[in-house]
Amino acid sequence: DAGVTQSPTHLIKTRGQQVTLRCSPKSGHDTVSWYQQALGQGPQFIFQYYEEEERQRGNFPDRFSGHQFPNYSSELNVNALLLGDSALYLCASSDNGLAYEQYFGPGTRLTVT
Amino acid sequence: KNQVEQSPQSLIILEGKNCTLQCNYTVSPFSNLRWYKQDTGRGPVSLTIMTFSENTKSNGRYTATLDADTKQSSLHITASQLSDSASYICVVSARTSYDKVIFGPGTSLSVIP
Numbered sequence: 001d002a003g004v005t006q007s008p009t010h011l012i013k014t015r016g017q018q019v020t021l022r023c024s025p026k027s028g029h030d031t032v033s034w035y036q037q038a039l040g041q042g043p044q045f046i047f048q049y050y051e052e053e054e055r056q057r058g059n060f061p062d063r064f065s066g067h068q069f070p071n072y073s074s075e076l077n078v079n080a081l082l083l084g085d086s087a088l089y090l091c092a093s094s095d096n097g098l099a100y101e102q103y104f105g106p107g108t109r110l111t112v113t
Numbered sequence: 114k115n116q117v118e119q120s121p122q123s124l125i126i127l128e129g130k131n132c133t134l135q136c137n138y139t140v141s142p143f144s145n146l147r148w149y150k151q152d153t154g155r156g157p158v159s160l161t162i163m164t165f166s167e168n169t170k171s172n173g174r175y176t177a178t179l180d181a182d183t184k185q186s187s188l189h190i191t192a193s194q195l196s197d198s199a200s201y202i203c204v205v206s207a208r209t210s211y212d213k214v215i216f217g218p219g220t221s222l223s224v225i226p
Contacts, residue, residue, distance in 0.1 A: 042202055042218045042219045043157070044216075088154065094212075101159075102159075104149075104156035104157045104158070107156050
């Protein structure tokens, strides 16, 4: 079992560009949550996908959007990148949103210059 | 308002010593409380998970306690090792129709020789 995987590992983008991050959940999990973690801070909840629908959303602007595919994998898209979007983006998977057992991926480090 | 607080913000201890990290929460209705260890630039890794009826859970040198009445939890690390240097995050879930996850800000632990 590969656990939660994320790609790419690192990414450098320029202000104003768009980026897509990808996540494959742990086998048997159908819910994917995305978090943004700035340096030295705790993870901040972006949104959660279940059954290909956005089920919960944190306090993030519409520039942040996502998608979940029938195989439960997910993408996080960020448009019109700002310098403040530089962070570690974490994906976590669970079974039907039950946070009793939530597994995190290794993260994608996004740097916006 | 659902909130999780952790103390201390940071801690430096000598290798081999014990330490205790604190977590206070105001989350309702309570579902479960988890402690995660996060190495710098990596995804969080689950250490312990406790539900309402559990007041202690161990994982090797890590022992978590939960007092659901006072809404407090602690993570005790015994015989610390250099590899224990990391951020320790307390995460509390509120049970609604699905779990809502609230992250604490984390405690940064440095173990020095």
